[in-house]
Amino acid sequence: MLQISVDFTREVDEFHGFLKTLKPEDWNRETEFRRWTPWDVVAHLHYYDFVSTAALGGEEVFAPERDALVAAFAKGRTNQEIARERFADLDAPTLLSQWYSAAHTLSEALGRSEPKRRLPWFGPDMGVQMFTTARYMETWAHAQEVYDLVGASRTHTDRIQNIATIGVKTFGWTFVNRKLDIPGPPPYVRLVAPSGDIWEWNEPSETECVRGDGIDFCHVVTQGRNVADTALEVSGPVATQWMSITQCFAGPVANPPKPGTRGPQSE
Numbered sequence: 001m002l003q004i005s006v007d008f009t010r011e012v013d014e015f016h017g018f019l020k021t022l023k024p025e026d027w028n029r030e031t032e033f034r035r036w037t038p039w040d041v042v043a044h045l046h047y048y049d050f051v052s053t054a055a056l057g058g059e060e061v062f063a064p065e066r067d068a069l070v071a072a073f074a075k076g077r078t079n080q081e082i083a084r085e086r087f088a089d090l091d092a093p094t095l096l097s098q099w100y101s102a103a104h105t106l107s108e109a110l111g112r113s114e115p116k117r118r119l120p121w122f123g124p125d126m127g128v129q130m131f132t133t134a135r136y137m138e139t140w141a142h143a144q145e146v147y148d149l150v151g152a153s154r155t156h157t158d159r160i161q162n163i164a165t166i167g168v169k170t171f172g173w174t175f176v177n178r179k180l181d182i183p184g185p186p187p188y189v190r191l192v193a194p195s196g197d198i199w200e201w202n203e204p205s206e207t208e209c210v211r212g213d214g215i216d217f218c219h220v221v222t223q224g225r226n227v228a229d230t231a232l233e234v235s236g237p238v239a240t241q242w243m244s245i246t247q248c249f250a251g252p253v254a255n256p257p258k259p260g261t262r263g264p265q266s267e
Contacts, residue, residue, distance in 0.1 A: 005111025043083035167221030208236035
């Protein structure tokens with residue numbers, strides 16, 4: 001079983017446990033992420049877990065799902081609208097139960113897959129390890145929107161190293177996706193893990209670097225926070241430009257939230 005599959009399952013379990021503590025009225029409150037409600041968040045995760053399961057079936061199974069989604073986007077439909085249409089008949093408890101079961105099934109199937117297997121996706125194929133990490137990352141990132149909505153504290157573990165690693169590895173992608181020249185070598189990244197361990201990537205540098213809390217870094221690369229709303233220390237023009245537009249997830253260009261617009265909300 002791939003370790004990242006175990007991490008994905010644990011993240012699903014934690015989010016599921018938290019979601020069960022929501023009040024019925026919380027499910028219809030709007031988060032600061034595109035005015036999505038917690039219902040929208042779970043529906044979105046459930047939809048893409050479903051599409052991911054199709055990818056595990058190979059190109060013939062995945063292609064119809066991919067084509068339908070691409071066609072929907074071409075018509076101007078949003079991820080929120082697509083998920084609402086797919087699961088319109090599900091109330092919050094039913095949606096939560098179905099997502100939880102399907103996410104476990106997906107994680108187990110990914111964990112049993114041949115590590116070198118390539119899975120079809122939107123754009124280039126992805127290796128099983130990166131594919132599973134992406135599902136883990138999306139679950140972790142979207143969960144934060146709901147924690148923020150109800151002002152709940154959240155305990156993080158060193159599992160987030162998976163997200164930090166994606167954040168570092170997608171340095172070049174951030175610029176290529178925007179059709180920008182990569183401005184230089186990847187900056188040095190030195191982060192403090194939730195456990196207190198030190199994580200480091202790239203060649204040590206005092207002039208081009210990102211230092212600070214690993215949780216902050218993960219929030220920034222997943223665009224859950226603007227870098228200005230964190231305590232990250234960013235030095236150098238390359239690192240500064242990167243952190244201002246960083247995007248560790250696939251898909252069209254997305255802009256980070258404006259300073260002061262994401263964080264715990266009041267009731």
